Amino acid sequence: MQMSIQTDRLQLRVLHPNEADKVLSFYAQNKEHFEPWEPERDINFYTPSYQRLSLSIEYNLMQQSKLLRYWVFLKNNPNTIIGSVNFYNIVKGSYFTCQLGYKFDHRFLGQGYAIEAIRDSMKTLFSDYEIHRIEANIMPSNLRSIHLVQKLGFQYEGLAVSSIKINHKWEDHVRFAFINEIVV
Secondary structure (H helix, E strand, O other): OOOEEEOOOEEEEOOOHHHHHHHHHHHHHOHHHHHHHOOOOOOOOOOHHHHHHHHHHHHHHHHOOOOEEEEEEEOOEEEEEEEEEEEEEEEOOOOOEEEEEEEEOHHHOOOOHHHHHHHHHHHHHHHHHOOOEEEEEEOOOOHHHHHHHHHOOOEEEEEEEEEEEEOOEEEEEEEEEEEOOOOO
């Protein structure tokens, strides 16, 4: 597992639990921006202890090759998180598949940072985890995310009806997939 990736403009890093304050600040500053698209948060989500525990659990899952999460920073501001890219539900064996998740600070949208971060982290996922298929499930009303995955080369596969509970309501999601055609 690569602990960090450098792109043209970004640093992508796996964070240690002692950096929970950065994660908490990122979520707190984007609470209203993220909530329409995500499952309901635990009552303790916006606390340092919750974020420390979350980072610790994520690190353990990364050690088991079940998850890969990079926190995204600008190269010229390596102390403030502007986004996160994660690959979860990593399944090997006959599948070599996973799910894609990402979120970016509302102040940094529309500047190409998400494409840059996801594209470069996918390269690591393919080389280090030998993933063949990445799925992305997106609410049909989230046009910005749909456009993003299409620009990355994900293909539309269909509608998953009533598939994920968001804000106490079962929501449909459109399913996209990226197939790694490179044999590793």
